[in-house]
Amino acid sequence: MNRRTFLTTTLVGSVAAGISTAALAAERYFPVNVDEKLFETINRVKVPGKKTPLEMSHAPFITAPKAVKAGEQFTVEVSVGEHIHPMGPAHWIEYIELAIGNEPAGRVDFQPRGVMKPKVTFTIAVPKDMDPNGVVTLVAFQRCNLxxxxxxxxxxxVG
Ligand SMILES: [Fe+2]
Known part of the structure; x- marks a missing residue:
């Protein structure tokens, strides 16, 4: 075998081995078929009061006071979801975010080790200039790897 043949064979073999190793690793961590449509948009509960099992375990469940005073702190609890989502090495919640209207308020990232449940309490205050109509919308996001x-x-x- 000449030098050129050796290098070509080694390079092609290494690339093939790398791809197959990566594919096997991906299959080990993502053993479940994924519904790719869920990754095309932001998912929301379609019919409030008639949540599907997927919506029950994935739509962020927000607990907050009905009314607050501008500038005063209050707590907002966000869990994923109404039925708490599992946390494991193959299926986990990556993060939970909270926004006041369009303004990001905070974000918590999770590790897929199962030591933390996807449930977070944020302490926030709504500035007076954020509520021109006396009502603000709290928006919670979460991302599930599957x-x-x-x-x-x-x-x-907001009063
Ligand atoms: Fe999930």
Missing amino acids: HGLWESTIDIV
Whole structure:
């Protein structure tokens, strides 16, 4: 075998081995078929009051006061979801985010080790200039590695 043949064979063999190793690793971590449509958009509950099992475990579930005073702190709890989502090495919640209207308020990232449940309490305050109509919308997002991005909202009165 001449030098050129050796190098070509080694390079092609290494690339093939690398691809097959990566494919095997991906299959080990993602053993479930994924519904790719869930990754094409932001997912929301379609019929409030009639949540599907997927919506029950993925739509962020927001608990907040119905009314708050501008500038005063209050807590907002966001869990994924109404039925808490599992956390494991093959299927987990990557993060939970909270926004006040269009303004990001905070984000918590999770590791897929199962030591934390996807449930977060944010302490926030709504500035007076954010509520020109006396109502603000709290927006919660979460991303599941197998079921995509999900959003829920809740309106609160700001006095
Ligand atoms: Fe999921």
